[in-house]
Amino acid sequence: MSKTVLVSSASHFNQLLGSTKILVTDFYADWCGPCKAIAPIYEQLSAQLSRPQKVTFVKVDTERQKEVAQKYNVASLPTFMIFKDQHVVSTVQGADPRKLSELVKKIAAEADSDGLGGFGEASDSGTGWLGMGLPKGYDNVTDQVDVRGLDLLNADSNFGGARTLFDASKPSALQGGKGKGSAQAGEETKDWAESDTDEQLMLFIPFQSTLKVHSLHITSLPSKDIGAEADEVPMRPKTIQLYSNRAHVLGFEEADDVEPTQAITLQQEDWDTTTGTVKVDLRYVKFQNVSSLVLFVVDGEGDGERVRIDRLRVVGEKGSKRELGKLEKIGDETGE
Structure with missing residues (x-):
């Protein structure tokens, strides 16, 4: 089951920004061929790297959510923006699977290691270093x-x-x-x-x-x-x-x-x-x-x-x- 969230309004987008450390955003349109081509890669990254309250993947339909697209000056499709602590830290324009994958995995790994205390103490930020990838859904x-x-x-x-x-x-x-x-x-x-x-x-x-x-x-x-x-x-x-x-x-x-x-x-x-x-x-x-x-x-x-x-x-x-x-x-x- 997909973990990607479809943004329904500007307020919904703002709520998502405030509820997760990393927000990975796909600005797309239904008529955009390259958007459709890279969509399966984006969904795969979402399934692998989504973490509750840490890494969230969303999609913004620029035809329906023009207010959000205009606020972040989206001028070409697809555009991928990565927000950390509600601020844009990276942008990828165009359907470049390799660049998108490398960037998202790097930032997701940083989210796993940010702000962690030693010796396994519980933390909202996660549990740090992993020796292997996580199975889908866990x-x-x-x-x-x-x-x-x-x-x-x-x-x-x-x-x-x-x-x-x-x-x-x-x-x-x-x-x-x-x-x-x-x-x-x-x-x-x-x-x-x-x-x-x-x-x-x-x-x-x-x-x-x-x-x-x-x-x-x-x-x-x-x-x-x-x-x-x-x-x-x-x-x-x-x-x-x-x-x-x-x-x-x-x-x-x-x-x-x-x-x-x-x-x-x-x-x-x-x-x-x-x-x-x-x-x-x-x-x-x-x-x-x-x-x-x-x-x-x-x-x-x-x-x-x-x-x-x-x-x-x-x-x-x-x-x-x-x-x-x-x-x-x-x-x-x-x-x-």
């Missing part, structure tokens, strides 16, 4: 993670904790560095998590609202230091078990006796070679009303003794807000 809902209730078992304290995994920033390993500068001058914090005594990790993720979870994006960027032995190199997760709607984190022994909601085995070719990210598709029918997840990394890919995770993103749909406090178990954890 959003990055990582801002719904209740960071105050996160729990990560068997994590090496020399590395980042659970909040690090939901940090809004791009992993330092993708920026050519080994860590991020800390508050103490001359120090670096390792902005990823690694397991401690063995390759297993157990992460409890509570949410601020019930979610429909479509998939998880896990980023893991192991690096091999010169001279390091094979078993000293951290591994990417291989076998993962997920448990939905638990009231608290599971113990490792307890997990052996509890049937997971879903078990996943990742292959080496599943990982994106550029961002070090894998998309974990969930059995959507089993993750419809999710108040919490437990992610259990059972083992890693390789001969190492530790597993590394740099970032974790949650993709799906937001549901109703829950009252913070004790989590309630919702539905049958093992049934369809």
Whole structure:
């Protein structure tokens, strides 16, 4: 279903301007051949990049909405204008698919990263860096993670904790560095998590609202230091078990006796070679009303003794807000 909004009046356009950070506008006319030619590209961009209250795509029929077209001096068709915080920041005249696509994707990416606090705190501006594109019809809902209730078992304290995994920033390993500068001058914090005594990790993720979870994006960027032995190199997760709607984190022994909601085995070719990210598709029918997840990394890919995770993103749909406090178990954890 199209996410593009057809502007019905000048006041409607002004209302849209004030309700989103980025407004991508297509000024067109029904008689305009080039407008019709580029329309499918525009709709595709709209489906891929629309974000509630962040990036909105609209169409303005210049024959019907002459007041809007005149206000912004539209002299040729098609004309695409991109507004940021209610101000025009870019204009593309003519049906140039490549130029339009590059410009819109660039500004949409900026909208995802503008004004974000660290460590996954909820923000109206979004949840920052993404290692993979979003599937059509779903959003990055990582801002719904209740960071105050996160729990990560068997994590090496020399590395980042659970909040690090939901940090809004791009992993330092993708920026050519080994860590991020800390508050103490001359120090670096390792902005990823690694397991401690063995390759297993157990992460409890509570949410601020019930979610429909479509998939998880896990980023893991192991690096091999010169001279390091094979078993000293951290591994990417291989076998993962997920448990939905638990009231608290599971113990490792307890997990052996509890049937997971879903078990996943990742292959080496599943990982994106550029961002070090894998998309974990969930059995959507089993993750419809999710108040919490437990992610259990059972083992890693390789001969190492530790597993590394740099970032974790949650993709799906937001549901109703829950009252913070004790989590309630919702539905049958093992049934369809």
